[in-house]
Amino acid sequence: MTWTFSTDLAAYLAAARPAVAAQPVVNTVLLTVTDALERRGRHAFGSTDPFFGWWTGADGAVAGALLCTPPFPLLLGALPSDAVRALGRGFASEPLLAGAGALNARRADASALTGVWGTPARVVEENRLYRLAGLLAPDPVPEGRVRPAAEEDLALLLEWTAEFNRECALPGAPSEAALRERISYGGLLLWERSGTPVSMAGFSRPIAGISRVAPVYTPPGERGCGYAAGVTHAVSAAAYAAGAAQVLLFTDLANPTSNGVYQRLGYVPVEDRVVLGPR
Numbered sequence: 001m002t003w004t005f006s007t008d009l010a011a012y013l014a015a016a017r018p019a020v021a022a023q024p025v026v027n028t029v030l031l032t033v034t035d036a037l038e039r040r041g042r043h044a045f046g047s048t049d050p051f052f053g054w055w056t057g058a059d060g061a062v063a064g065a066l067l068c069t070p071p072f073p074l075l076l077g078a079l080p081s082d083a084v085r086a087l088g089r090g091f092a093s094e095p096l097l098a099g100a101g102a103l104n105a106r107r108a109d110a111s112a113l114t115g116v117w118g119t120p121a122r123v124v125e126e127n128r129l130y131r132l133a134g135l136l137a138p139d140p141v142p143e144g145r146v147r148p149a150a151e152e153d154l155a156l157l158l159e160w161t162a163e164f165n166r167e168c169a170l171p172g173a174p175s176e177a178a179l180r181e182r183i184s185y186g187g188l189l190l191w192e193r194s195g196t197p198v199s200m201a202g203f204s205r206p207i208a209g210i211s212r213v214a215p216v217y218t219p220p221g222e223r224g225c226g227y228a229a230g231v232t233h234a235v236s237a238a239a240y241a242a243g244a245a246q247v248l249l250f251t252d253l254a255n256p257t258s259n260g261v262y263q264r265l266g267y268v269p270v271e272d273r274v275v276l277g278p279r
Contacts, residue, residue: 142226
C-alpha cells in the first residue's frame with residue numbers, strides 16, 4: 001500500500017482516472033480540474049506546475065487520488081481510511097506536498113489530517129456538496145428570461161467572474177480561455193431583465209455522467225429579486241440537456257441564503273468538505 005506522487009499528468013491519468021471516475025459525484029472537482037488541464041494545458045490554473053498523487057491498495061489497484069493546482073489548495077478525492085493515515089505521514093517526507101499552502105478534503109478526512117499536517121491548521125471554509133434530486137421551478141418565477149452567453153458578453157463575464165472570485169476568496173484571476181471554452185458548449189447562461197443581464201450561472205461539461213453548476217453570480221444591486229434562482233433553474237436544466245445524468249453544486253455553509261435557494265430548487269445534501277489553512 002503506497003502513495004505515488006508526480007508532476008506528470010499523463011501518468012496520473014493512466015493510473016488514477018478509472019478509480020476517480022468510478023466515484024464521480026464525490027470526485028467531481030478532480031474530474032473537472034483534470035479535464036481543464038487536458039484541454040488548456042498544465043498551467044490552466046496558474047504559472048506553478050500542478051502535481052498529482054494516487055493511492056495503491058494492498059490488492060495492487062488504485063483506490064483514490066489527489067491533486068494540487070497552485071495557488072489552489074491541495075484537493076483530496078474519495079480516499080480509503082488507510083490512505084488518509086498514510087498521507088498524514090507523507091506530509092513530513094514528500095517534497096511536493098510541502099508546497100501545498102491549504103488543504104481541501106471531505107470533513108472526516110480533514111479532521112484526521114488536522115493534527116498531522118505540518119503547518120498548524122484551522123478551518124477557513126466549509127462547503128456542502130448538493131445533488132439535484134428533482135428540478136423544481138422557482139416560486140415565484142423572477143421577472144425576465146434566460147439566454148446563452150455569447151462572445152460579445154466576454155467582458156461582462158470576466159468582470160462578474162472576478163467579482164465572484166473576490167467574494168468567495170478564490171485565488172487567481174478569471175481565465176478568458178476558460179470562459180470561451182464554456183461559451184463554446186453553451187455552458188454559461190445569463191438572466192436578463194428588459195434586455196439587460198442581471199445574473200449569470202455556468203455548468204461544467206458533463207464528465208462520467210456528472211455536471212456541476214458554478215459559478216452563480218448576481219451583482220449586489222440586483223440581489224433579492226430571485227434572479228439567482230431563475231438562472232440556476234435554467235442552468236440545471238441545460239446541464240441535463242447537455243448529457244448529464246446527475247447535476248451537482250457546492251455551497252458555502254456560511255451563506256444560508258444560497259443553501260436555501262438551492263434546496264428549494266430540488267438540490268439535496270451529499271456531503272461536506274472543509275478547507276484547512278495555516279493558523
